[in-house]
Amino acid sequence: MAVVSLTYFATKAMxxxxxxxxxxxxxxxxxxxxxxxxxRIKAILRDADSLEEGSQFMKESVRKxxxxxxxxxxxxxxxxxxxxxxxxxxxxxxxxxxxSYVKNWKACRRIMLWMRDxxxxxxxxxxxxxxxxxxxxxxxxxxLSCTSTSSTWHxxxxxxxxxxxxxxxxxxxxxxxxxxxxxKGPPEKEIIPVxxxxxxxxxxxxxxxxxxxxVKKHFTICAWITLSPSSRTAEVLRDMLxxxxxxxxxxxxxxxxxxxxxxxxxxVKSMLQRRRSRYLIILDDVWRIEEWDAVKHAFPNNKNGSxxxxxxxxxxxxxxxxxxxxxxxxxxxxxxxxxxxxxxxxKTFKSDSCPSNLKEICEHILRKCEGLPLAIVAISGIxxxxxxxxxxxxxxxxxxxxxxxxxxxxxxxxxxxLSLSFNALPYxxxxxxxxxxxxxxxxxxxxxxxxxxxxxxGLVKTxxxxxxxxxxxxxLKDLLNRSxxxxxxxxxxxxxxxxxxHDLLWEISRTNSEDRNFAAVVDEQHAVWTDRxxxxxxxxxxxxxxxxxxxxxxxxxxxxxxxxxxxxxVLSSGLKLLRVLDFQDAPLKRxxxxxxxxxxxxxxxxxxxxxxxxxxxxxxxxxxxxxxxxHTFITVLLVEITKLHQLRHLLVYRYENIAYSHSKYGFKPxxxxxxxxxxxxxxxxxVDDQKSRILMREIGKLIQLRRLGILKLKKEDGRTLCLSxxxxxxxxxxxxxxxxxxxxxxxxxxxxxxLLQRVFLTGxxxxxxHWIAKLHNLAKLKLKWSHLEEDPMSxxxxxxxxxxxxxxxxxxxxxxxFEAKGFKKLKVLGLDCFEGLTFIQxxxxxxxxxxxxSIQRCKCLKNVPSGIEHLSKLKVLELxxxxxxxxxxxxxxxxxxxxxxxAHIPELSYGYWRNGGWDVKSVETAAKxxxxxxxxxx
Numbered sequence: 026m027a028v029v030s031l032t033y034f035a036t037k038a039m040x041x042x043x044x045x046x047x048x049x050x051x052x053x054x055x056x057x058x059x060x061x062x063x064x065r066i067k068a069i070l071r072d073a074d075s076l077e078e079g080s081q082f083m084k085e086s087v088r089k090x091x092x093x094x095x096x097x098x099x100x101x102x103x104x105x106x107x108x109x110x111x112x113x114x115x116x117x118x119x120x121x122x123x124x125s126y127v128k129n130w131k132a133c134r135r136i137m138l139w140m141r142d143x144x145x146x147x148x149x150x151x152x153x154x155x156x157x158x159x160x161x162x163x164x165x166x167x168x169l170s171c172t173s174t175s176s177t178w179h180x181x182x183x184x185x186x187x188x189x190x191x192x193x194x195x196x197x198x199x200x201x202x203x204x205x206x207x208x209k210g211p212p213e214k215e216i217i218p219v220x221x222x223x224x225x226x227x228x229x230x231x232x233x234x235x236x237x238x239x240v241k242k243h244f245t246i247c248a249w250i251t252l253s254p255s256s257r258t259a260e261v262l263r264d265m266l267x268x269x270x271x272x273x274x275x276x277x278x279x280x281x282x283x284x285x286x287x288x289x290x291x292x293v294k295s296m297l298q299r300r301r302s303r304y305l306i307i308l309d310d311v312w313r314i315e316e317w318d319a320v321k322h323a324f325p326n327n328k329n330g331s332x333x334x335x336x337x338x339x340x341x342x343x344x345x346x347x348x349x350x351x352x353x354x355x356x357x358x359x360x361x362x363x364x365x366x367x368x369x370x371x372k373t374f375k376s377d378s379c380p381s382n383l384k385e386i387c388e389h390i391l392r393k394c395e396g397l398p399l400a401i402v403a404i405s406g407i408x409x410x411x412x413x414x415x416x417x418x419x420x421x422x423x424x425x426x427x428x429x430x431x432x433x434x435x436x437x438x439x440x441x442x443l444s445l446s447f448n449a450l451p452y453x454x455x456x457x458x459x460x461x462x463x464x465x466x467x468x469x470x471x472x473x474x475x476x477x478x479x480x481x482x483g484l485v486k487t488x489x490x491x492x493x494x495x496x497x498x499x500x501l502k503d504l505l506n507r508s509x510x511x512x513x514x515x516x517x518x519x520x521x522x523x524x525x526x527h528d529l530l531w532e533i534s535r536t537n538s539e540d541r542n543f544a545a546v547v548d549e550q551h552a553v554w555t556d557r558x559x560x561x562x563x564x565x566x567x568x569x570x571x572x573x574x575x576x577x578x579x580x581x582x583x584x585x586x587x588x589x590x591x592x593x594x595v596l597s598s599g600l601k602l603l604r605v606l607d608f609q610d611a612p613l614k615r616x617x618x619x620x621x622x623x624x625x626x627x628x629x630x631x632x633x634x635x636x637x638x639x640x641x642x643x644x645x646x647x648x649x650x651x652x653x654x655x656h657t658f659i660t661v662l663l664v665e666i667t668k669l670h671q672l673r674h675l676l677v678y679r680y681e682n683i684a685y686s687h688s689k690y691g692f693k694p695x696x697x698x699x700x701x702x703x704x705x706x707x708x709x710x711x712v713d714d715q716k717s718r719i720l721m722r723e724i725g726k727l728i729q730l731r732r733l734g735i736l737k738l739k740k741e742d743g744r745t746l747c748l749s750x751x752x753x754x755x756x757x758x759x760x761x762x763x764x765x766x767x768x769x770x771x772x773x774x775x776x777x778x779x780l781l782q783r784v785f786l787t788g789x790x791x792x793x794x795h796w797i798a799k800l801h802n803l804a805k806l807k808l809k810w811s812h813l814e815e816d817p818m819s820x821x822x823x824x825x826x827x828x829x830x831x832x833x834x835x836x837x838x839x840x841x842x843f844e845a846k847g848f849k850k851l852k853v854l855g856l857d858c859f860e861g862l863t864f865i866q867x868x869x870x871x872x873x874x875x876x877x878x879s880i881q882r883c884k885c886l887k888n889v890p891s892g893i894e895h896l897s898k899l900k901v902l903e904l905x906x907x908x909x910x911x912x913x914x915x916x917x918x919x920x921x922x923x924x925x926x927x928a929h930i931p932e933l934s935y936g937y938w939r940n941g942g943w944d945v946k947s948v949e950t951a952a953k954x955x956x957x958x959x960x961x962x963x
Contacts, residue, residue, distance in 0.1 A: 055140040056104060062147040063097045066090055069154065071452045076161060086157040089150050091541060093143070095557060099578060100139050102602045102625065107133060109624045109647065194371070194398075195364035196226075196233055203234045203355065207305065207332050208243045214324065214331040216350040218343030221357025222508035222527065223442045224399030227336040228309055230357070234334070235307055244332075246272045246297065246304035254312050254449055258319040262289035265306070265320070269296050286319065293323040303329045311337040312449055317346055324350075338446055340506040359396025366391065368398065372405030374413075386419045393528045400529055403439040443533050446509055456484045457500050458509055459543045461526050462534040463562040463583050469513045469523040474630075475501065477651045477674055481605050481628035482560075482581055492729075494673075494705065517829040517853040517877075518782070518804040544581075560605075563587055563595075581605035592617065601625075609633055609653075621645055632656055632676075644668035650703075655679065660711075664696035672701050678709040678734065689762065691736045699726030705755075708734035713764050717742050725749030732758040738788070739763075743770030751776045763788025766810045771796075782826075786811065793817040802826055809833040822847030822871075831855035838862050843892075845870035857881040867892035879903040887911050894926045902927060904935040905943075915948050924950075 073087050206217055221227050234240060235249060248268040252261060263281055266289060270277045275296075281289065297304050306324065311317055317335070324333055333350070337343055343354045360368065369391050370379050379387050390408070394400040404422075411418045447458060457479055464470050476497040479485050485493045485500065504510045505521070509530060514523035526534065538544040538560075545554035548564040560581040576598040582605065584592060589612050596619035600606075605628040606620065613634040620629065621642045629646070630653040637658045644665030651674040652666075659677055666672075677692040691709030698710070698720065704727050712720055712735060721742050724733070730753050738746065738761055750756065756778040763769040768789040777796040783805040784797065790811045797803070798820050806827060808817075813836045821830065822843070828850055839861050845868040848854075852874050856862075863885045875896050880886070880903070887910050893899070904912065912935050914923035927933055928950050936945035 055137060055144060056101070058144055059097055059100060059140045062144060063094065063101065065151070066094045066097070066147065069151065070094065073154070073158070074452050074455070075448070076158075080161060082157050083161050086154045090154060092557065093146060093150055095542070095559065095578075097143055097147075099602065100136060100143060103132075103136050104140075106601060106624060107136070193229065193233070194368040195360045196230055199230055199355075199358075200233050200237065203230070203334075204237050204239055206353075206355075207234070207334075208239055208330075210330065211351070212328045212330050213351055214326045214328075214333070216333045216335060216346050216352035217355060218335045218337060218346055218352065219355045219357065220337055220340050220343045220508070222397070222530070223338060223446050224397050224439065225357040225359070225508075226398040227357055229398070231307060231309065231334060231336055235305075240305065243303070243330075244305040245302040247307075248272050248304070249307040249309065251309045252311055252316060254445060256312075256316060258286050258316070259284075259289060261316070261320060262286060262293060262323070265323070266293050266296065269293065269304075273302070290320070290323040294325050297323075297331075298325045298327065301327045301329060303327065304331045306333045308333065308335045311335050311342055312339070314339075314342050314345060317342055321346070321349060338508045340508070341503070360398060360401070361396070365394065365396050365401055368401050369394075369405055372402055373408045375409075380413050382416060383413060383419060386416065386423055390419075390423050395527055395529075397527065397529065399439060399442060439529070440533065443529055444537075446507060446530075447533055447537065450507070450509075453486055454500060454503060456543065458504060459534055459538045459541070460484060460560075461510070462531065462538045462546060463544050463560055463581070464526075465548075465562075465564045465585060466528065466531050467525075469525050471523055472501070472521050474653075475524070477628060477653075478581075478605060478607070480673075481650055483604070492705070516805075519828065563591070576600055577602065579603055581607075583607040584611060586610065588612065593619075596620070604628065606630070616640055616643075624648070627651070627671075629653065639663065639666075641665045647671065650674065652676070659692060660690065661693050661695065666694065667696035667698065667700040669701065671703055673703050673729075674706045675701070675704060676706065676708055689736060691734065694720070697723055699723035701727065703729055705729050706732045708732060709736050709760070710734065711736045712742065713737040713739065718745050721745040721749055723749075725752045728752060728755065730756055732756075734760040736762050737764040738769050740768045740770050744773045747771060747774040750774055750778065754778050754780070756781055758783040760785040761787070793820060798823070800824070805829040807831040807833075808835045811835040812837075818842075818844075818847075825849070827851055829853040831857070832859075833857040834859065840864045840866070842866045842868065843871040844868050848872045848875070850874055852876045853878075855879045855881075856883065859883050860885065862886055864888075865890035867895055869895045872896060873898070875899055877901040877903075879905070880907065881905040882907075884908060889915070889923050889926050894929065897929070899930050901932040902930050902934075906937055907935065917949060 070087065070090055073083070073090070076083050076087075203217065203219075206215075219227050219231060235247065241247065246269055248265060248271075250261060250265050250268060266281065267277055273296075278292075281292070284292075304324075304327070308317075308320070324331070335343065335346060340354070346352065347354060359365075367377065369387065370377055373387070374380070387408075390404060391401065394404060407422060408419065411422070447455070450458060460479065460482070461470070476494050479497045479500065480493040485497045487493065488496050501510075501521075501524075505512065505524075510524045510526055512521045512523075513525040514521075516522050535544075535546060539555075539558075542555055542557040542559060544560035544562060545558040546562045546564065547554065547566075549566055554561060557578065559579065560583075561576075561579055562583040563585065565586040576595065577600065579600055580602060582595065582600065582603060584595065584607070592608065592611060592613070596617055600623060602625055603623045604625055606623065606626060607628070607630040609630050609632045611631070611634050613631065613636060616631075616636055616639055618640070620626070621640065623646070625648055626646050627648050628651045629649060630651070632653045633656045635658060636654065639654075639659060639662065641663050642665070643663070644667075646669060648671055649669050650671050652669070652672060653674070654677045656679045657677075658679070662677065666675075679690050680687040681690075689709060691711045693711050693714065698707070699722075701707075707724075707727065707730060710720065710724075717739060718741075722745055724730075724746070725748065727733075733750075733753070733756060735746070740763075746761075750759070751774060757780055759781065761769065761771070766788055768791070769786070771786070771790070771794045772792065774794065774796045777799055779800075780802060781800050782802050784800070784803060785805075785807040786794075787807075787809040788811075790808070791814050793808075793811075793813055793815070797806070801824075803824055804826050806821070806824070806829070808831070810833060812834060816836055816838075818841070821827070827848065830848075830851060830853070832855065834857075838859055841856075841859075841862060841864070843866065848871060851872050854872070854875060854877070856879070858881065860883070862883045865886065867890050869892065871892075873896075876898055878896075878899060878901070882905070885908075887908055889911065893902075904915075911923075915927060915933065915935070917924055917928075930950055933948040933950050934945055935948065936943050938944075
């Protein structure tokens with residue numbers, strides 16, 4: 026009877042589900058139609074994006090399209106969520122699945138009807154947009170649209186050309202450098218591109234150079250051609266022809282208005298070749314590489330010292346021009362602090378000083394300008410109208426600089442100049458720039474964190490033959506080239522490690538993000554967001570929730586410096602469609618259980634929290650691509666982690682800094698790690714257990730790996746590891762440490778991955794692995810506690826791409842010689858703990874590119890390296906825990922011969938490890954007194 030009842034109720038339940046599912050399934054044909062609509066709207070948005078600033082009607086039309094696209098994305102993601110929630114196999118799972126369908130069939134029907142409603146909206150809104158576009162085109166042909174931005178651009182460009190030299194600050198030195206490059210040098214034609222972000226003073230500087238008497242005297246033909254974001258090639262060539270003719274007192278033949286671009290180029294070239302005149306052509310504000318390509322062949326090589334100068338915001342354009350013509354890029358630098366202050370006071374107070382009661386607040390305001398001349402001048406224009414006795418008015422400007430930029434007529438021009446760079450971005454880069462606003466103002470942004478976020482957030486297009494991370498790298502380089510982000514910190518081998526965004530460009534990013542519902546920032550001053558916002562970034566404080574808080578639409582959530590109660594409240598707010606969850610530095614000791622319900626989550630960052638364990642339910646996050654547990658206290662990952670088949674980046678390690686180095690702690694995987702076929706980064710695995718050999722074999726299955734870190738490797742596992750590494754053809758970086766600095770055997774790697782760029786080996790090797798000599802792309806090598814039995818220097822100095830080398834007890838040297846022509850690209854060298862080393866020699870021609878040299882704990886070294894004076898590019902020499910006898914010889918008052926060898930080095934320091942910290946002192950050298958090193962050159 027019990028069996029009959031069970032069968033009866035199961036059959037009824039299954040019939041009910043089947044009927045209801047059929048009803049819903051009949052409507053799921055809408056899904057494919059809606060996907061097509063989604064692609065159609067995205068294509069329309071790509072075309073309309075550049076026209077958005079043209080008129081208010083166009084802006085409103087694009088806003089409707091964006092909202093509709095967001096609604097469709099919501100519907101498709103809810104459909105995807107239902108599919109994820111109802112996956113299962115077997116009778117029990119089917120019954121559970123059936124119960125779930127019975128429970129949620131209304132939700133299924135709701136999504137179906139929602140999609141049908143959206144399909145009907147697509148047609149009407151697209152038709153409406155077509156009408157707006159037609160009207161916009163009509164207005165454009167009559168000259169009624171796009172006038173505001175264009176006129177403002179030309180107005181500001183004209184202002185820059187009319188400035189008197191007495192109104193300028195910090196221009197004398199760069200003007201002198203550029204004039205020298207113009208009038209001296211080889212007879213071949215050269216190009217001098219001047220690169221900088223909007224408002225950095227490129228045009229102002231070049232105008233002073235152009236008007237310099239020495240330049241006017243040197244060149245027979247001088248022509249200034251101003252481009253714009255909307256320049257056309259024929260117009261540029263006609264303008265060039267007119268200005269060249271005017272420069273030599275000739276007239277342009279009639280009828281040029283109807284000539285093709287090719288004929289115009291021929292006329293320009295012919296006029297410049299006449300009498301083999303020495304010419305100077307200025308191309309001011311080149312926006313696109315196509316603009317340069319269109320005119321470059323019009324400039325003949327008269328072999329008499331002709332020059333072309335170009336201003337641009339794009340490094341890529343500048344570099345490309347230098348490859349075709351001889352030349353070197355000139356990079357604009359921000360004004361130094363004293364120059365900024367001088368310009369600020371001159372424009373604000375018409376003097377060289379500031380009233381004492383306003384000094385502090387003025388310094389705060391000036392800091393936001395970050396040495397950008399246009400920003401200083403614009404903000405000074407506002408403050409010049411304020412009463413110096415009413416400090417509250419000045420404080421108000423400081424507090425509300427963003428609203429001032431939006432609402433004040435003077436600062437609106439500044440905003441438009443900076444916004445031009447954003448508006449000129451290709452469609453696929455705009456979301457990436459807007460995404461920068463989710464990070465706190467002035468915070469440096471880690472390179473790989475940004476890449477992983479962009480990939481997880483769906484901001485990166487797929488390209489055949491490239492991983493999403495490689496495409497994101499290209500995006501970052503493009504933003505860097507366009508001067509929209511800056512490199513804040515470089516690695517020793519030249520890669521960008523950290524980025525920063527200029528304060529005012531961050532405001533541009535934030536304003537546009539909010540206007541487009543792309544992202545909203547919640548901080549002490551802003552606690553409101555729209556019901557359509559897709560990304561929410563909470564900085565330090567989350568005030569009481571606003572009414573009807575629309576968190577279910579969020580795709581990304583960032584919480585920095587908030588209380589645990591705020592985290593729990595937000596996680597309980599229905600974040601069902603979330604893709605990105607970033608809780609870096611959050612006050613968490615336990616894993617938030619609500620996270621397991623975020624079935625569409627791709628990115629989970631719990632870095633620098635106090636977590637000690639992960640729940641076994643972590644395996645339910647089937648879409649997870651990045652799991653960042655760096656600097657937590659997690660040491661074991663359960664077997665369930667191997668269910669995350671989409672995982673691309675697994676970071677589970679922490680450091681503890683101790684004097685010269687740091688102790689590293691990784692994790693023990695309990696499952697078969699080879700199941701994670703998509704992994705690109707795996708750091709750091711601890712392998713000191715009985716299953717270590719199995720684990721070493723599992724690593725060979727991870728053929729997508731780019732970076733691998735292994736701790737506590739035993740000698741007997743080396744052979745198996747080598748066999749696995751040989752299969753990892755995509756590997757770029759590998760770090761291997763032995764168990765308690767024991768011996769490791771890495772001699773069985775006969776086919777090393779040829780893309781390897783960074784190798785870090787810690788432990789006894791006895792013999793340098795033979796395969797290191799085969800790594801032609803190796804840029805960074807660290808050997809610690811190697812205790813080699815043969816001198817490795819002959820092999821190391823022949824590595825063609827080596828930039829960074831660190832050696833700690835690698836070999837028992839007594840005399841160390843760097844031979845001529847060795848280490849051709851080496852820039853950073855570290856020598857540590859060579860207790861028997863008494864003499865170092867640098868032959869002339871060795872290490873010609875060396876910039877930084879650190880020597881530590883070499884107790885028998887009493888003299889500086891012989892021949893160090895040959896290292897003309899050496900900028901830093903560090904001596905830590907070295908003999909006092911050596912340090913005394915470096916002090917300039919002694920006028921010792923040893924001091925003379927290092928007098929050319931700008932930074933010379935020494936230090937000792939005392940009482941758990943470093944006591945570091947600097948030696949004043951002759952080079953340091955005249956050094957002009959940028960503060961973050963390292």
